[in-house]
Amino acid sequence: MAGIAREVERAAQNPPARGAARTKFQVVALLVREERARVKADESLTTAKRDEELKRLDGLATVLAKTAARDTSLLALLAEDARVSASALDYKHTVLKAAGREVADTPELPAPSAPTPAAANANAVVPQSAVSYQMANPFLAPDFSAVRNKAVRPGRLSSWELLDPLFRSFERDAPGAQACMTLPDAAAAMTSAPGLQGRTLMPHQAQLVASVERGHRTFLLADEPGLGKTAQALLAAQAADAYPLLVIAPNVVKMNWAKEVELWTPHRRVSVVHGDGDDVDAFADVVVVNYAILDRHVGWFGGMGFRGMVVDEAHLIKNKSSQRSQHVLALADRIRERTPRPLMMALTGTPLINDIEDFRAIWQFLGWIDDERPLGGLMDALEETRLIPTDRGFYSAARTAVVEQGIVRRRKAEVAADIPARRIADLPVELSGAVGRSIRASEAALSARMVEQYRHAIAQRPTDPGDGIDLDLVRRIAAAELKDSASKKTGDNVFSMVRRIGQAKAALAADYAAQLARNVGKVVFFAKHIDVMDEAEQIFADRGLRAVSLRGDQTVRSREESIRAFTEDPDVSIIVCSLSAAGVGVNLQVASNLVLAELSWTDAEQTQAIDRIHRIGQSEPVTAWRIIAAQTIDSTIAALIDSKSGLAARALDGVAVDDADGVSDVRLDALVSLVVAALEEADATLDQGSPSPFV
Structure with a gap:
């Protein structure tokens, strides 16, 4: 084990460790745990021998701890609920045999939860919720009526190479060229906007939603940040009845998508995929996943019957050779095969980063082109120009044809009258992994400590305090905690927690x-x-x-x-x-x-x-x-x-x-909120017949 631990330590010099190194790290960690338990329980060992064995194991644990400190992604492998792969079990079996331990000839492998459609993907998983969804819909046959006929229809352009001229049309100097597709009149769009539970769409947002209501289904939404692309995409899905809807987004905005679903379409259920998707609700109307874990879920996503797909920060798929792009494009093709006219939206404030070729993957995701030529509506629009690439006006007409497929670009300055001069936009993020669990545990410990003080104070009262929470007592306990935290500034207190949250x-x-x-x-x-x-x-x-x-x-x-x-x-x-x-x-x-x-x-x-x-x-x-x-x-x-x-x-x-109220301190009120929430949760638990966690 020591030799393997040193191998992993060397591999972690350039984090993140991958593949075999991660497997070895997890296996050694498991063996150290098991060996410690065995040594402690072995009554045949003398005290000196037991201490010697435990000291050696502590040395190994120190090596692993230093390795994990250098590459914190390894910490997830130490969690109690960490998944142990078949390859890890097989390697553990090999190590034990090499050490002379008696083990079964064949390691006990975990039973697969369900056959995975992406068998070639070693990271693929199928959450139990997805299995339940498939079992609940055993006779849901795919609808192939929307499959496009990709055969080249006879026409003036059938023998021309068209993709390069299309890309070049966006490079040419074209003063006054159309940058945004034709959208419904703002006033007309506002009158047709769907009910928003008391919220109001801005005119530029209503225009896109109205376009969806009129039948448009593919968009490269390239509005500047701050113009509400997320809201437009969700309301477009509602207008198109594009449910279930798959949203692929960067990790930093994943939780914000869930918040926006609840804000703009509160009657729709949303589920955010984390890790292996153990908590995902496959029956939700909107499923949100981040790019980093897409490879694990692309298999079962393909069989979910999504009727719409949104790719946020779509410039991240510009490299078509990347695994990320290939997964996104494969899912898009699968959705188009099964769903008549799905809603497909690529959201990005920067559709082009380095080169006009950055358009290629986005256009292919939207179904405008394939690897070789324009498809469907775009090809029809080019044919309707009655021009060929050598004609003088082809490039201008080609650019317009692409834009009208669904490029929507508005800048803040252009719609300044629509939006407030100053606004604060909250972006919720998830603190995952060991750091997130540690912060939430510290918060729970802090609230439990104050709740215990509250319970003790209530118990000392000579008369029955009656129902309800004594807010005055809660504030006094919170004030004492705040004063104590300010003097010590160590342990689980509001100052240290907020600092750790900022670091995370x-x-x-x-x-x-x-x-x-x-x-x-x-x-x-x-x-x-x-x-x-x-x-x-x-x-x-x-x-x-x-x-x-x-x-x-x-x-x-x-x-x-x-x-x-x-x-x-x-x-x-x-x-x-x-x-x-x-x-x-x-x-x-x-x-x-x-x-x-x-x-x-x-x-x-x-x-x-x-x-x-x-x-x-x-x-x-x-x-x-x-x-x-x-x-x-x-x-x-x-x-x-x-x-x-x-x-x-x-x-x-x-x-x-x-x-x-005017002189209330935010720190004090934050502590009061912690205690009140914990007390209300405990009371709710008692009402349901379970013992309080604070008793």
Whole structure:
């Protein structure tokens, strides 16, 4: 085992470890656990011999711990519920035999949950929910009526090579050329927009939805960030009745898709796929998965009968030779084979990154082309021009034909009247893996400690406290906890938790800021802690994005140079700012997008940060993207900050407010919310006949 552990340690020098190294790491970890249990239970060993064996095993565990610290992706293999593959069991069997242990000739392999359609994919899984879905629909035959006839129909262009001229038509200088397909009139579109549970569509959003209602089914939606592409896609699916709907998105926005489904189409069920999909609801109307785990699920996705597919940040599939692109294109073809006129949408603010060829994979996903030529409606539109590639007007006509297939591109400046001059957009993200579990465990421990204090105080009262929660007592307990946390600043307290959440969000926030920079240009990135700023700057550098920073320890000259570089140098995409050092006295209105990687404790500090770009001289609507860690105290803090914002606005408008509410501290209220939520959950559990977890 020691030799294998050293092999894995060497492999982890260049993380992430892959393939055989990951298998070896998991097998050694399992064997160390089992061997420790065996040694402790072996009564034939003397105390000295047992201590010697345990010391050797502790040495191996130390090697594994150092390896996992270098490559944190290995931590997932140590979880109690971690999946042990057949190859890992086989390797474990081999190691035990080599060590002289008596083992069965054939290792006990896990029973397959269901045959996997993607047998060639070693990572493929089939969640139990998907098996249940297939069993519930055993006679659901695919509808092949929509299969396109890809045979070349006789025509003027049947013998021409057309893909290259189509791509070149977007490279040629064409002042005033059409950049967006013809959409319904805004006023007419607004009158036909579906009911939105009290929410209002902006005119440019209603235009796309109206186009779907009129029968259009393929879109390259290339609106700038902040114009509501997610809402448009979900309402388009509703208008087309494109359910079940598959959404493929980057991990950083996966949870936001679930939030938007609940916001815009609350009558539709959404399920987000995590890991191997153990918790996925295959019967949901909308299934959301991220690119990184798509390879595990592409097999069973193909048999789900999706009637619509949305690919978010579609420029990520531009490399057709990548596994990611091949999976997306294969799924798209499968959906078109089974579904008459499915809704297919590619969402990206940057359809082109390096070369016009970046269009190829997106157009193929949408069904406009295949590897060799235009298909269906696009080919018909080209034939209708009555032109061939050598004709003078072909390139202009070809470009228009492609655009009318469904390219929709609007910029903030063009629809400024539709959108607020300043808005905060929350982006919930999932803290997964060991770090996420640790943070949620710390939060649970903190709330359990305060609930125990509350229960103890109630039990000491001489009279029956009656039903309901004593909020005054809860606030006093929370205040005491806050005071204790401020003095100790160690252990599971609100300060350390928020700090850890900020650190855990750093990479996700930086990833989203990098996407924004690719899409719209300059971005302002705000954080509270130096380590979060450092990690973000490293990620930007790794992505080839030039960034500068504003920090508290800078000289005046260095500070001015950073501001000048960001505002004047077109190659500087991002400025990384400290909330405390750059929240006031800085003009950064050259950008209209801002990322708040960590939450402030006050609305005033948040507003000051946003006002670095929302100020005189700003010509575009401003969007502040607030990164929120879902299912943690982060969400509670965000809601409290927003409530204080409304309170401040009412006070400034001269409306009387309750002083007790007006002076409330966000940190105190966050702790109160934790305790109240835990007490309500415990009471609900008792009502259902189960013992309280706090008794």
